[in-house]
């Protein structure tokens with residue numbers, strides 16, 4: 447396994463570094479008809495997701511975006527969606543500022559900054575999020591830039607710099623999220639696991655992580671504490687592999703659950719920022 451076999455790791459790393467790109471313009475696919483991807487469009491989206499674990503796409507303005515996004519995702523094999531809180535039909539959640547109390551407790555539904563994380567880091571293995579899509583119906587008046595980086599690239603950068611750091615982060619109990627209770631009832635069980643791991647189902651290197659400090663516990667060891675600091679420092683710098691983009695109407699991101707963050711924004715109250723998000727249990731390949 448590439449985590450503990452250095453020959454296997456080096457082979458995988460060399461492949462990854464040869465195939466990757468640091469240019470965002472190489473990663474954008476123009477889609478003519480979201481309801482019928484051409485073989486070229488589909489190939490490009492899949493090949494980008496294989497090489498850099500994400501693809502940006504652009505579609506022409508239409509009246510109803512939900513169906514178009516569900517159609518694109520379905521054509522890429524993303525059907526098995528996470529039926530989590532606030533999901534509407536077809537598996538998409540409408541990410542917008544909410545004044546409903548139960549929803550506005552969750553940072554995505556506010557205008558606040560959202561730190562680096564992978565989606566569903568608190569999920570059980572059975573509900574592991576392997577891919578997600580994010581589509582912009584309406585940007586904010588100001589701000590709301592998205593940033594992301596391929597977790598496999600973060601793993602390489604860390605391992606090349608200090609192998610002890612990645613080793614600490616593969617500890618099976620490195621990061622825990624306590625159970626979530628509402629009125630004494632358990633809504634989500636305690637989640638305990640590594641930060642970096644090989645996903646058994648796909649044999650791909652995955653990451654579960656969040657920079658949130660509230661309700662997150664790291665294993666009480668100096669190695670893990672230092673490794674997390676190291677990781678946060680790397681995330682908060684800008685490497686060639688960090689991507690940053692302010693999504694405009696008609697633009698979307700498809701990815702194998704890359705690490706991502708969102709910057710705070712200001713809304714036009716009459717036309718608030720609206721993004722459509724889908725979370726899936728399978729990878730885009």
Ligand SMILES: [Fe+2]
Nearest residue numbers: 563564565706
């Ligand atoms: Fe997210």
